[in-house]
Amino acid sequence: MTLWELRLFKEIGCAKSMSKGAVHCEVSQSAASQHVREVERRMGVALFDRGRRPLELTPAGRLYYEFCREVLRRQEEFARALEDLKGGVEGTVRVASIYSIGLSEMSRLQESFGARHPAAHLHVEYQRPDQVYDSVRDETADLGLVSYPAASRDIAAIPWRREEMQVAVPPAHPFAVKAEVWPGDLNGQDFIGFDEDLSIRRELDKFLRTNGAGVNMAMHFDNIQTIKEAVALGSGISILPARTMQAEIAQGRLVAVKLHAPDLYRPVGVLHRRRKKFNAATQSFLDLLLAAEGS
DSSP states (O other): OHHHHHHHHHHHHHHHHHHHHHHHTTOOHHHHHHHHHHHHHHSSSSEETTTSSSEEHHHHHHHHEEEHHHHHHHHHHHHHHHHHHHTSOOOOEEEOOGGGGHHHHHHHHHHHHHHHOOTTTEEEEEEEEHHHHHHHTTSSSSSEEEESSSSSSSSSEEEEEEEEEEEEEOOOOOGGOOEEEEEGGTTOOOOEEEOOOOOHHHHHHHHHTTOOOOOOEEEEEEEEEHHHHHTTTTOOOOOEEEEGGHHHHHHHSOEEEEEOTTTTTEEEEEEEEEOOOOOHHHHHHHHHHHHTTOO
C-alpha cells in the first residue's frame, strides 16, 4: 500500500463519505469506491457499514483508519525532520476557515506567505464552523480559523483579533445618515440574524436581550454573505463585524453605522490540534498570522 492509498482511506473515513473523500484527494468517486473494495478484498473484512448514511466505519474499519492516521502522522514527522536538516521552509499548510474571513483577506495572506516562502504551499478550504473543528480534530487541516474560538481537550485555540461590530443597513434606511445608534434604537426593527446553532447568534441574542432591544427577527441565515445580501435588498438590518462589510460599503450597497456598544465584538482565533508538531511551513504561516494580527 502507498501513502496516497492510506491518505485516501483516511479522508473517506474522516468525511464519512466516498464522494467527499474523493474530492479531497482529487480522484473520482468511482475510483475511491474501487479502492475501498480492493482493500476490503485484501483484508477479507468489511471496513464500512454501507447501510448507514453517513457512512460508518466498522470495528475493523476503525482499526485500519487509526493505522492510516498513525502512518501519515509519522510520515509528516519525517518530512519535518528532513526540512530541518535542509534548513528551508517547504511543505504544505492546510487551513480550514469560516467563510467570513474573506477570500480577499486570505488572498493577501497567501500573497505575503508566497513571497516569503516560494517553496511552500498554502491550501485553504472554506467550511462551516463545526466543520472547521472537525477538520482540525481529524488532522485534515493543520490550522483552523473561526470566530468565538473554543478550546477543548484535543483542540487548542489561539486568540487572533477582536472585530468591531456595527449595524448594517441599506443606504435608504434612516439609520444610514446617523453617526451612531444606541441599542435601544433597534427596538421594533426588522432584523436579519444568524442561525440559532451559531455562537454569534447566541452572543447577539444576549446583547439585544440585555439592552432591551426587541427586534423583529425577519429571517436568519448561516453565513455573513447571505445576511449582507438580505440587508442590501432591504429585508431588514443586522449587526455584523465591520471589516466583513468593506466591499459592499465601497460598492454603495451597504452602510455600516457605529453601534454604541463598547463591549460587543467578534473574537476570531486560530485552532490547532493539541500537541501537534507543525512543519516549517505551517509554523511560518502561523507566525505570519499572529504578527499581522489579522490586519
